[in-house]
Amino acid sequence: MTDKPTKVARPPAARALAKGAASQTRDEAPASNRATRAAERRAAIVDAAMEEFIARGFAATRLDDIAKRAGVAKGTIYLHFNDKESMFEELVRTVIVPVVTRLTTLPPPTGSVRDLVEAFASNFLKEVIGTRRGDLVRLIVAEGPRFPSVADFYYREVVSRGMAGMRALIELGIARGEIREKDLARYPQILIAPAMIAVIWQSLFARHAPLDAQDMLRVHLDLIFGERSTT
């Protein structure tokens, strides 16, 4: 009755293609062809999963859809991840870490504190606000309570570091007389709040009322540092 062993007719198209295209990229690793392709697939799965999770949230995302988007069979996902939950968790780590690294690398120890903060804001604007990464932040806010491990990770790797960095900058600004409000060092959140609001705004309300995040952040800095110091 259930004799439908439809094993036949496997389309070997992708296979053949890959073989031809990706043989022996000996640029960076002794990586056998296999390992390379496996890494590529993992990356494809991570990308696809991020899109789907951002669009639908954790619970409503179907692994079938992730697989389809990644151009992979569902079973393949389970070669890289234990289950849906750990996939989500690893995904967040995978995507967040490089961003943090890039943002916390403050390159110019030159100029005024305001310039430093402005450079950071500009970076944040470009790297996060209005990008897929911004959506990821919203996703963490959304799913955090149901994924304590994700919230923990995010607090440890992003929030606490960002807060420490901001606090240091604020204290420097106070020491140099650029910032008047001494208590600000106790609440670096205030410095970051408008940037976070901008992230959320772009996800939720951009349709209703576009927000010029750059200009808003400038006004906010004026508030903290006093009116423009004319470079």
Added chain:
Amino acid sequence: MTDKPTKVARPPAARALAKGAASQTRDEAPASNRATRAAERRAAIVDAAMEEFIARGFAATRLDDIAKRAGVAKGTIYLHFNDKESMFEELVRTVIVPVVTRLTTLPPPTGSVRDLVEAFASNFLKEVIGTRRGDLVRLIVAEGPRFPSVADFYYREVVSRGMAGMRALIELGIARGEIREKDLARYPQILIAPAMIAVIWQSLFARHAPLDAQDMLRVHLDLIFGERSTT
């Protein structure tokens, strides 16, 4: 085989209680006992649904759980709501509207603008931050993209109103010389941002680092209005 018609032993406790307590509130309606009880049930369902949605998000929430928590059979839910989605949407409306009404009713047209804003902040602190209502805000942020109608409603009823109110206050503050930063009127978001951050913080990071929201808001107001005006 499936003869477990366990119709027996229905616990009529809640039933009896409600019947006894709320009979004939002819204050507002020709409400028969029935209408009253129906309203109570609806309210119970809304409460239960809010708890569940906040705890699990829309997709992961089971109607069976809502029914159980509300002390009602699943079918009863469908006497009040068309389906899960419209229940969620109506729920948000039902819960949000009274809060907005309460918050936008600025009672004291006396004193300085700072006093006005402070009164508002204090209200917000008590009514929203760290409460179930705050969680609801986080839920809207979380589910908004998947429920455009909810996001629209929230923008129309809460965000745009709040922004307009804040803008008016800011302009008044500028006119009276209490606020220096003129451009602030273009971005009332800046005024509200720390309060929103506090809401999210309490949901996500309170465990890691408790936040004294009240004090933070005070510092923020100092930033905008200048140091304390000593009442």
Added chain:
DNA sequence: TGATTATGACTGACTAGTCAGTCATATATT
């Protein structure tokens, strides 16, 4: 070098379970 065997990445049909929504039946109200 060319042939043979071993490996393990990959597949997708399948299982077991879940849950939104329905409706025949039971209960309460008038």
Added chain:
DNA sequence: AATATATGACTGACTAGTCAGTCATAATCA
């Protein structure tokens, strides 16, 4: 009794996770 409400067992659609089998590639052999 007739009507309005409420119930919860049931159904069918849907999906996370599994696993026996396939096949390109790698390793070994002749």
